[in-house]
Amino acid sequence: MTSVTLTPVQGTDARLKDALAASDLPIEDLDYSDRSFFRATNDDGDIVGYSGIEVCGGDVLLRSVVVLPEHRGHELGAILVRETLASINGNSAIYLATTSAASFFEKLGFVTVDRTKVPADVLATQQLSSICPASATVMKLTRPPS
Template identity: 55%
Template sequence: MTSVRLESVAGDISDLIKALSLSGLPTEDVPEPGRTFFRAVAPDNNTVGYSGVEQCGEDALLRSVVVLPDHRGKSYGRMIVAETLRAAPVAGNVYLATTTAAPFFSNLGFEAVHRADVPDAILGTRQLSGICPASATIMKLTKPPT
């Protein structure tokens, strides 16, 4: 299995926005402060995907995980999530919201949780308070991916 390294996305975020848009992921709040985005780079120096983390007190919201179309089906998604969790300084719990990828994230150690059990700081993010539909599945990391 190959590996990926993460590079911080800073300055020009147009490639990140394009990748998210093409995958149907929200982009409205990407440029706002408090979010860290990463470019996932394969050993051949090609960008294979992106990910992001939004700090919410001690907890964090994993967001914007996308594998570029030409690189799907090669386990990059799993690697991107694992590397993002290693790179993100999270003292508390990690949450995410998804409308389509719950089975994928379940295989990585996330479990669906009820909104009533989600901290206010997570629920108060733009992602969960307005951008993602109320029908989105909210998940919490219970076992880090290996």
């Protein structure tokens, strides 16, 4: 069975930045102490993607989820998200914003939420307040990822 290993990386990691930029994901807000990023490697030790979490008050923003193009379509994205979520402490509500992958996240237990229902600390993140377009879909994890 496929597995990925997550290793913490700094927001300044050049390959993280390159991977996000190549997939049109934000790179303007990586280097802050309240966010953590992970490099995902496969069983052969190859880098297959990255992910990140950002603490916003008592909640968490899942962000910067990317599988490198040559590794897509093999369930690594789903595994990467599950492993990243498993690293988050128990009681936090988990949100994300996406412009193109809502149905990918739906399969993992996220549902679309109206911005009026999103906590102020999450709305205040750079991702939601300035970087992602207002049209981005905001989602919340409602059940353990399947």
